[in-house]
Amino acid sequence: MTRIPTAPLALGLAGLIPFVWGATTTLNGTLADWGISALGPRFIGPYVQLFYGSVILSFMSGVLWGFATKTSGSKAAMGYVLSVIPALWAFFMTGGGPVSAGTNLIFGFLGLLVLDYAFWQWGLTPRWWMSLRLLLTTIVVICLGVGVI
Template sequence: MTRIPLSALILGLAGLIPFVWGALTQLSPALGQWSLSSLGGRFTGPYVGLAYGQVILAFMSGVLWGFATKTTGGRAATGYALSVIPALWAFFMVGGGPVAAATNLIFGFLGLLILDWFFVLWGLAPRWWMSLRIGLTAVVVLSLGVTVL
C-alpha cells in the first residue's frame, strides 16, 4: 500500500470528530451536561453519532459510486449496485432507539469496509484506500460501541 495523501488523512480524521464527541459526552457525565446545555441534545450523547453516521454512510455510497465510474460493463453495473447499499442500509436500518440504531450503524460501517475492499481489489479505489478506511472504521465502530454498551 502507498502512503495516504495528507489532505485525505486530515479530512478523514476531522470526519471522526462527531463520532468521538458523541462517545465522550456519553462517557463523561460532566461533558455530556455541558454539551447538552451549551450545544443542545442534537450534538450530545448518542444522537450526534447516530445522525452523523447516517450521513457518512450515504456519503460513502457516493464515494463508491465515483469509484464505479472508473470501469465499464458488468463490473460498472456491479459497482453501481454495490455503491447504493450503504445509503439504503442507513435509511432502512437505523431506527428503533439508540442501541438498535448504533448496532445497525456498526454493521453498516463494517459492511462498507468489505465493499471498500472489493473496490480496491478491482483497482477502482486508490492503493492507499484500505490503509485509511481501516483506521477510520475502527474509531467509528468503537465510538458507536459506546452507545451499544
C-alpha cells in the first residue's frame, strides 16, 4: 500500500462528516437537541448515518463498476456483478429500524472492503486504494457502531 494523494484523502475524510456527526449527536444529547432544532430530526443520530450510509454504499457500487470497465472478458463480467452488490445490500438491508439497519450497514461496509480488496488485487484500482479504504471503513464502522450499541 502506498501514500494516499491529498485530494482523495481530503475528500474521503470530508465524506465522513455525516457518520461522525451522527455518532456525536447520538452520544451528546445537547448537540442532538441543537441539531434537531437547526437541521431537523433526520439529520442527527443514527438517522443521518443510515440515510447517508445507504447513499455511500450505492455510490461505491458505481465506483466499483468504473473499475470493472478497466478490464474485459470474464473478469469484467465478474466485476460488474460484484459492483452492484453494495447498492442492492443498501436497498434491501436498511429497513427494520435503526439498530438492524445500522448493523446491516456495518456488514455492508465490511463486505465492501472485501470487494475493494478484490478489485485492488486485480490491479483495477489505484495503488493507494486499500490504504484509503481501510482508513475510511474503520471510521465508518466505528461511527455506525455507536448507533447500534
